[in-house]
Amino acid sequence: MTVRETPQALGIDVGGSGIKGAVVDLTTGEFVTERHKIDTPRPSTPEAVAAEILNIVGHFGWDGPVGITLPSVIKDQVARSAANIDKSWVGTDVAELFHRHLPGREVAVLNDADAAGLAEAQFGHPDARVGTVIFLTFGTGIGSAFLLDGDLFPNTELGHLMVGEQEAEHQASSAVKDRLELSYRKWAARVNTVLVEYERLFSPTTFIVGGGISRKHEKWVPLLETQTPVLPAELRNRAGIVGAAMAVAERITP
Ligand code: BGC
Numbered sequence: 512m513t514v515r516e517t518p519q520a521l522g523i524d525v526g527g528s529g530i531k532g533a534v535v536d537l538t539t540g541e542f543v544t545e546r547h548k549i550d551t552p553r554p555s556t557p558e559a560v561a562a563e564i565l566n567i568v569g570h571f572g573w574d575g576p577v578g579i580t581l582p583s584v585i586k587d588q589v590a591r592s593a594a595n596i597d598k599s600w601v602g603t604d605v606a607e608l609f610h611r612h613l614p615g616r617e618v619a620v621l622n623d624a625d626a627a628g629l630a631e632a633q634f635g636h637p638d639a640r641v642g643t644v645i646f647l648t649f650g651t652g653i654g655s656a657f658l659l660d661g662d663l664f665p666n667t668e669l670g671h672l673m674v675g676e677q678e679a680e681h682q683a684s685s686a687v688k689d690r691l692e693l694s695y696r697k698w699a700a701r702v703n704t705v706l707v708e709y710e711r712l713f714s715p716t717t718f719i720v721g722g723g724i725s726r727k728h729e730k731w732v733p734l735l736e737t738q739t740p741v742l743p744a745e746l747r748n749r750a751g752i753v754g755a756a757m758a759v760a761e762r763i764t765p
Pocket residue numbers: 581582583584592594595622623624625648650651652653654655668670680
């Protein structure tokens with residue numbers, strides 16, 4: 512085993528289009544390697560994704576712990592849903608899968624938004640670890656993480672909450688903005704409707720909004736009319752990888 516000066520873990524973020532990984536310094540949340548990205552295999556079955564994860568581990572010559580995110584509900588280390596990834600993940604024992612491909616390793620698997628929320632609470636805006644925080648990622652879907660003073664309540668799946676006639680993510684993900692070619696103003700009105708519903712149900716202290724579109728937060732966050740403050744995520748596309756690495760180091764295995 513290599514001796515390292517600071518605690519480190521490899522974080523791997525599995526998405527519908529890409530699988531991204533980097534070795535993370537767990538004291539700072541910074542990457543100690545470059546970020547390595549490959550295309551998600553098609554079909555994105557558990558065996559095909561696990562084989563690519565093995566390639567990423569090999570790319571870094573990494574022999575330490577590995578944290579992995581999936582766009583799925585993960586309960587007792589079994590995938591219970593599969594959004595934007597092959598449906599054969601549902602019912603997959605992810606601990607068994609990854610221990611078989613990475614024998615003898617410490618491995619933890621968790622939902623992608625939960626990972627990003629954990630990372631934001633630890634290394635992002637100080638308000639991310641104060642009170643009840645709803646952390647959201649806007650991308651192909653809407654991911655959510657509930658945090659209470661920085662601790663995670665996993666698998667909240669707020670993107671699938673019915674808001675009016677439709678699931679939240681079917682009306683206000685950033686993929687919907689792209690598909691319908693909505694202006695920021697029109698899309699922000701949809702996001703507002705969703706956040707007002709979350710606010711009504713959960714009365715959070717703070718909302719934090721992440722995902723690629725949070726890079727352009729100045730174009731839409733000021734248009735929101737919630738009573739709850741809305742902060743842009745600070746870790747941006749680093750969050751999933753960092754949270755995956757934190758989960759394995761802290762043995763957070765939902
Ligand atoms: C999935 C969540 C995931 C989110 C973001 C949703 O469609 O159900 O598990 O966190 O997309 O990827």
